[in-house]
Amino acid sequence: MRTKNIEEEEEEVEEEEEFEEAEEEEEEEISIKAETPQNTPPSIVLTVTYDGKVGKALVKLYDPVNDRVYFWYDNTGHRPYLLTNVKPEELVTKFAKVILHPGFSHLEVVEKYDPLNDTKVVLTKVVAKDPLSIGGRADSIRELLPKTWESRIRYHLCYIYDNEIVPGMFYKIEDGRLVPVPIEIPSEVEDFVKKLYSNDPDFLEESRRWIPLFQAPVPNIKRLAVDIEVFTPQENRIPNPREASYEIISIGLAGSDGLRKVLVLRRPGMELKPEDLDDLMYDDVEVEFFDSEYEMLREFFTILLQYPILITFNGDNFDLPYIYHRALKLGFRKEEIPIIIRRNEASIPLGIHIDLYKFFNIRAIEVYAFGGKYRGMDRTLDTIANAIVGMSKLSRDKTVSHMSYVELINYNFRDAFLALYLTTYDNNLVLRLIMLMSRISKTPPDDLVRSQISAWIRNMLYYEHRRRGWLIPDKEDIIKIKGDVATKAIIKGKKYAGAIVLDPMPGIYPNVFVLDFASMYPSVIKRWNISYETVKCPDEKAKNNRPIPELPHWVCNDRRGLTALIVGLLRDLRAYVYKKLAKTAQDPALRSYYNVVQSALKVFINASYGVLGADIFPLYCPPAAELTTALARYVLSRTVLKALELGLVPIYGDTDSLFIWNPDENKLKELIEWVEKEFGIEIELDKVYRLVAMSGRKKNYVGILSDGELDIKGLVGKKRNTPDFAKEAFNEVVHLLSTIKSLDDVNKVIEEVRSKVREYYKKLQRREIPLNKLAIRTTLTKPLEAYTKNTPQHVKAALQLKNLGYKVEPGDVITYVKTTGKEGVKPIQLARIDEVDPNKYIEYLRTSLEQVLDAFGIEFESVMGSSIIDNYS
DNA sequence: GCGGACTGCTTACCT
DNA sequence: ACAGGTAAGCAGTCCGCG
Numbered sequence: 001m002r003t004k005n006i007e008e009e010e011e012e013v014e015e016e017e018e019f020e021e022a023e024e025e026e027e028e029e030i031s032i033k034a035e036t037p038q039n040t041p042p043s044i045v046l047t048v049t050y051d052g053k054v055g056k057a058l059v060k061l062y063d064p065v066n067d068r069v070y071f072w073y074d075n076t077g078h079r080p081y082l083l084t085n086v087k088p089e090e091l092v093t094k095f096a097k098v099i100l101h102p103g104f105s106h107l108e109v110v111e112k113y114d115p116l117n118d119t120k121v122v123l124t125k126v127v128a129k130d131p132l133s134i135g136g137r138a139d140s141i142r143e144l145l146p147k148t149w150e151s152r153i154r155y156h157l158c159y160i161y162d163n164e165i166v167p168g169m170f171y172k173i174e175d176g177r178l179v180p181v182p183i184e185i186p187s188e189v190e191d192f193v194k195k196l197y198s199n200d201p202d203f204l205e206e207s208r209r210w211i212p213l214f215q216a217p218v219p220n221i222k223r224l225a226v227d228i229e230v231f232t233p234q235e236n237r238i239p240n241p242r243e244a245s246y247e248i249i250s251i252g253l254a255g256s257d258g259l260r261k262v263l264v265l266r267r268p269g270m271e272l273k274p275e276d277l278d279d280l281m282y283d284d285v286e287v288e289f290f291d292s293e294y295e296m297l298r299e300f301f302t303i304l305l306q307y308p309i310l311i312t313f314n315g316d317n318f319d320l321p322y323i324y325h326r327a328l329k330l331g332f333r334k335e336e337i338p339i340i341i342r343r344n345e346a347s348i349p350l351g352i353h354i355d356l357y358k359f360f361n362i363r364a365i366e367v368y369a370f371g372g373k374y375r376g377m378d379r380t381l382d383t384i385a386n387a388i389v390g391m392s393k394l395s396r397d398k399t400v401s402h403m404s405y406v407e408l409i410n411y412n413f414r415d416a417f418l419a420l421y422l423t424t425y426d427n428n429l430v431l432r433l434i435m436l437m438s439r440i441s442k443t444p445p446d447d448l449v450r451s452q453i454s455a456w457i458r459n460m461l462y463y464e465h466r467r468r469g470w471l472i473p474d475k476e477d478i479i480k481i482k483g484d485v486a487t488k489a490i491i492k493g494k495k496y497a498g499a500i501v502l503d504p505m506p507g508i509y510p511n512v513f514v515l516d517f518a519s520m521y522p523s524v525i526k527r528w529n530i531s532y533e534t535v536k537c538p539d540e541k542a543k544n545n546r547p548i549p550e551l552p553h554w555v556c557n558d559r560r561g562l563t564a565l566i567v568g569l570l571r572d573l574r575a576y577v578y579k580k581l582a583k584t585a586q587d588p589a590l591r592s593y594y595n596v597v598q599s600a601l602k603v604f605i606n607a608s609y610g611v612l613g614a615d616i617f618p619l620y621c622p623p624a625a626e627l628t629t630a631l632a633r634y635v636l637s638r639t640v641l642k643a644l645e646l647g648l649v650p651i652y653g654d655t656d657s658l659f660i661w662n663p664d665e666n667k668l669k670e671l672i673e674w675v676e677k678e679f680g681i682e683i684e685l686d687k688v689y690r691l692v693a694m695s696g697r698k699k700n701y702v703g704i705l706s707d708g709e710l711d712i713k714g715l716v717g718k719k720r721n722t723p724d725f726a727k728e729a730f731n732e733v734v735h736l737l738s739t740i741k742s743l744d745d746v747n748k749v750i751e752e753v754r755s756k757v758r759e760y761y762k763k764l765q766r767r768e769i770p771l772n773k774l775a776i777r778t779t780l781t782k783p784l785e786a787y788t789k790n791t792p793q794h795v796k797a798a799l800q801l802k803n804l805g806y807k808v809e810p811g812d813v814i815t816y817v818k819t820t821g822k823e824g825v826k827p828i829q830l831a832r833i834d835e836v837d838p839n840k841y842i843e844y845l846r847t848s849l850e851q852v853l854d855a856f857g858i859e860f861e862s863v864m865g866s867s868i869i870d871n872y873s
Numbered sequence: 874g875c876g877g878a879c880t881g882c883t884t885a886c887c888t
Numbered sequence: 889a890c891a892g893g894t895a896a897g898c899a900g901t902c903c904g905c906g
Contacts, residue, residue: 205901330886364890376885452889492881498892520888522893610890617890625891655888655893699887699894714886714895719887778884789882790899812897 029053031335032058032349034069040173041069042181044219046308047352047444048156048165050131056821057159059178060351061171064219067538069350072178078107078159080131082151083112083123083471088146091124096869097144098126102583103133104141112471115533115562116481123149123469130183131155141244157459160442163467168438168445169216175492178585183212189577196576206569213439214578218432220256223309223354227252228319229412230398238692241318244325247293249400250408251300252416256424260417261286262409272405281394281410294330297323301338308351313419316355316450319723320346323644345450352446354434356422368603369433376720376779378813385418389425393418436600440570453607454617460604461619462831464562473532475618482536485622486552487630493537495613497627499655500633502640506696508856509651510691511662512703515672517635517687518643519571520656521609523681524569526630531561532612532621541810548634553627563624567608574601575682594726608673618687632656635679642673642678652694652701658683659692693737698822704738717848724845725773734852746856753853754863758847761864764838774836775815775828793818797827804830 029052043061046069051058057074084091088107090097098104108125126141135142135151142151150158163178168499172180189211197204205627227295229244230239239246251263260282266289280287290296291489300323304310312319324346325340339346347353359365361379366372374387382393394414397405403411438445441456448456465472487497517523524530528547537556546554582595611617613625636653643650643660646667652659658667658768668685675683689703695715703711712718717730736752739745763769780793784802787795797816798808800823809815814830818840826835850860 197903362889384905454890457890496892501887501893509887607890610892612890613892616892657888699893716896717894719885781884787883792898794884843897843904 007441026059028340030058030349030410032338032342034071034350036071036073037173038176040070041065041832042170043068044221045165045167045169045444046173047167047446048160049444050155050159053132057156059165059171060308061173062221062351065219067222068373072173072175074159075176076163079129080134080155080158080163081127082134082145083110083125084145085121085147085148086145087124088124091126095144096140101128101133101139101141101144103128103130104699105129113469113470114471114473115465116471116473116477118533118538118556118559123471127835147474149474153462153472156444157442157447157462159489160444160459161463164463164467166213166439168218168435169213176414183216185215186213189215189260189581192577193573195571197616202565203569203572207573210569210573214436214573214601217438217593218428218596220428221309223256223311223420223431224259224304224307225254225311225313225321225416225420225423226304227313227410227415228323228844231323231401232399233401237366238318239322241321242325243604244329245323248296248326250297250412252414253300253303253410254413254416254420256420259303260284260413261288263302264289264405264409265293265296266291266529269859272644276404276406279406282413285409285413287409293326294332297327297330297332299334301327304348305338305350305370309424310348310353311419312353312355312357313422314355314357314414315353316345316358330758345446347446350636352444354445354449356384356419356430356449357381359430359434359449362449362452364603364607368606369599369826372401378811381415381418385422389418389421391418391421408647417531418656427589429596432593432596433600434545436597437603440600440604447837453603454611454614457604457607461566463564464566470562473619475620478532478621481538482621482623485626487626495622496629496630497633499700500636500653501655502650502653502696504652504659504694504696504701506694507857508693508855509661509694512651512689512692513660513668514661514686514689515658515660516684517632517656517675518575518682518684519605520632520635520681521628522567522571524628524635525561525562525609526571527680528627528631529557529561529564530612530624530628531563531565532619534559534561534564535621535624536626547627548630551627553623555627563608563612563619567605570608571605572600574598574605581679599809630805633778634676635681637670638674638678641685642674646671651692654699657686691738693852695849695851695854700851702734702855710738711735715848715851716844718852721776721778722848723774723776723842723844724839725760725764725769726848728773729757729845729850730848732756733849737852737856742814750856750863753858757845757849757863761842764841764845765838767833767838769841771817771828771831771833771836774817775843776817777813777815780808780810780812780814784835785806793825796823797825800830801827 028049041063043063046062048057048059054073057078059072061070061072085693086095089110091107105127108127109113109122110125111120114121128141133141142148157454171178172181180615181852197207216383220589228248229250232239247265249265253259253261259717264287282526320339321341324337324341327337334639340348340349357379370388374384377387387394394411396411398412400408437456438448438777441448441460443456443459462472481686489495489497536553536554540557542552542556545557578594578598578601582591582598585591609625609628612621614620639658640650640653648663648667648671649661650658651661672683688706690706691704693702695701700714705711716722717727733753735758736749736756741747780794780798782800784795794814794816798814802808816825817828817831818824818837819826819835820833820837821835846860852862
């Protein structure tokens with residue numbers, strides 16, 4: 001009998017192995033091909049892949065002017081390889097298995113710069129005939145050698161790095177060669193950068209390579225959004241796409257070229273009267289009926305082949321595998337189906353497939369590109385479209401199987417349209433964002449939408465290593481050489497100390513100025529030259545160069561840190577060039593484009609520090625991350641001291657912000673200038689609050705901006721899992737308190753608050769508040785059986801649901817109420833209003849209101865007191 | 874056997 | 889599946905107490 005712990009450990013190991021496997025090259029076998037001309041007009045690189053049949057890297061290009069896809073196959077003889085420190089002669093004698101490997105091609109000797117050890121190294125390059133001979137199989141060459149470098153890089157990415165191909169940029173085929181198309185740089189940009197970096201040739205040179213990526217336009221690439229509806233005999237059962245047992249009853253198609261079409265399967269017993277068509281929601285949608293599903297799919301394949309980009313919502317795991325397997329069942333041969341199915345993704349032979357479900361699930365996209373607009377919601381097309389473009393799916397009261405033709409057509413087309421619209425709204429914002437991020441990260445768009453930010457930044461930096469002839473270090477070597485961290489995190493289980501949060505004084509403060517260190521961590525990284533190779537570098541001389549005495553880490557100043565250079569450059573270009581151009585460019589269309597550029601840059605800048613401290617990141621370097629946060633703490637605390645010295649009154653600060661109460665504006669200016677001079681990083685006035693109510697708790701305040709807008713931070717009344725009634729009470733009280741204009745109002749307003757609270761109290765006691773307003777909504781983050789340490793309330797409720805046959809999975813939001821019963825909770829589906837425990841909800845009322853009342857120095861009890869007496873009198 | 878003090882787990886938030 | 893810091897609620901444990 002095995003113990004739980006061993007099982008858990010084994011599970012973890014299995015997960016890691018899966019992750020590794022996913023990194024391996026999956027060879028694409030392409031049977032439907034585009035033309036391969038010797039010369040083409042400027043075309044955009046859609047993706048780079050490895051064509052297993054041809055045995056070569058393949059670049060897929062799209063020519064937006066002539067609406068054509070071109071294939072360019074490698075003709076430089078580039079092959080997959082790895083690097084090893086085993087000498088060629090030793091390979092022959094001691095590692096003959098490598099030479100005898102069926103995939104072995106030849107050996108080369110290469111010289112590289114090893115940034116970790118700051119030395120030149122001579123290594124053996126083992127070249128293979130195909131990617132799987134390098135790695136990915138149990139007997140790959142990688143497994144035969146004691147030590148290898150760069151052997152885990154997927155071949156198509158390796159090809160991109162070596163040939164300096166930037167996905168999403170313009171290239172043309174010229175006499176069979178793939179050449180970049182020069183991009184014109186506006187003189188205002190050129191001049192500005194020249195001035196900015198007049199004393200910094202490294203940055204100036206690097207900026208020249210990057211600016212074209214941002215100046216090249218993103219064309220409105222033709223694309224087709226697809227959504228299918230499948231007959232389902234049972235309600236609430238999603239058909240299995242591998243089995244594809246049921247008919248595809250319709251296919252919704254929406255193209256950026258104006259195509260609006262639904263293919264519909266005629267089914268027995270279903271009639272369509274001509275007048276029914278009057279109920280079509282969209283009169284310009286073309287409807288085509290088919291007697292055979294086979295013919296319908298054939299028509300679909302014909303249309304699909306006319307588009308370089310396919311857009312779906314969850315097409316990787318549902319629509320495309322379903323269509324594929326259904327087509328096989330109906331008698332199509334593999335080569336006739338223009339869909340390629342892999343383990344976790346689906347692609348198309350001529351172009352690329354973008355699964356928006358995957359894209360919107362990328363954390364960095366959710367947080368930095370969309371400002372958390374759909375945070376904490378479920379990730380359906382309906383919620384995401386609603387949150388981002390304010391459009392919903394059509395509501396339905398029956399399954400698609402029970403819909404009339406017209407209902408089906410309306411429903412199906414809307415879904416396809418929504419998927420397309422998510423890429424076209426706001427001047428193709430999402431398409432532009434994807435393409436720009438592909439350029440920055442050197443990640444093909446189809447990879448980009450399926451990977452997290454750590455993979456993007458990895459690709460970005462690997463590319464820079466190769467371009468410079470640097471050896472890409474082995475992750476274990478970085479950890480071995482850089483050693484341990486020197487600080488302790490406050491939070492148990494974290495690796496090193498992070499940000500500093502100042503203790504706020506409770507109270508009401510009029511006229512509060514909020515200063516903000518603009519992208520604090522990236523600025524610190526640039527200013528102190530932080531990079532995995534510069535922090536704790538091997539150079540003895542550098543050991544005296546410790547940026548802060550409290551930390552033993554030193555930094556090399558002789559050579560420019562790669563991370564410092566790239567992150568610093570991206571930060572500068574965003575702050576000084578593209579944020580400005582987004583406001584000042586003459587042409588509104590250009591302003592909108594520059595705004596996407598600055599958003600794309602923001603995603604990378606904001607995540608650049610985080611990856612340094614993330615152990616899944618291949619250039620993971622804890623001391624570098626630790627030094628970054630330590631310097632940020634140092635900068636903020638020194639700034640507080642200086643503010644006090646100047647007679648300013650800092651009342652709060654968190655990580656990179658400083659709240660100053662009613663400052664003398666000259667002193668404030670002096671502080672800002674001091675910071676820039678002292679640290680060489682910028683601090684700016686972020687906002688001015690007419691009034692701030694500090695509850696006395698950290699990360700917890702209400703501010704009123706000059707336009708009257710409320711900034712509510714961290715308060716319980718705002719949290720997603722707070723019952724609606726408590727949120728309402730909170731909002732009403734905040735609103736009442738915000739009407740206080742002068743001291744004279746205070747008593748009157750407090751009296752209003754008192755009666756408001758009393759009203760809620762009575763309603764709770766009389767059970768007049770409906771169940772849905774009492775419901776607590778908590779996310780289940782793990783499978784039920786993984787809650788081994790204790791059983792939180794939402795898990796108790798989820799268990800009750802499970803016992804009744806409901807399916808409960810991680811990510812589900814459990815909605816429950818607190819009851820007087822034994823368990824103390826009931827899922828809302830099972831609860832009655834008379835079972836709820838009013839006392840528990842009075843506690844909710846208390847906490848959510850206390851946080852705001854504290855700021856006004858009002859005791860919750862003093863507000864409640866009379867109401868309790870009322871109740872019993 | 875019960876309640877208060879305490880610790881640890883869990884979730885949602887802030888920067 | 890980019891980081892650490894904070895608030896809050898609850899589960900579970902320990903300890904004292906005739």
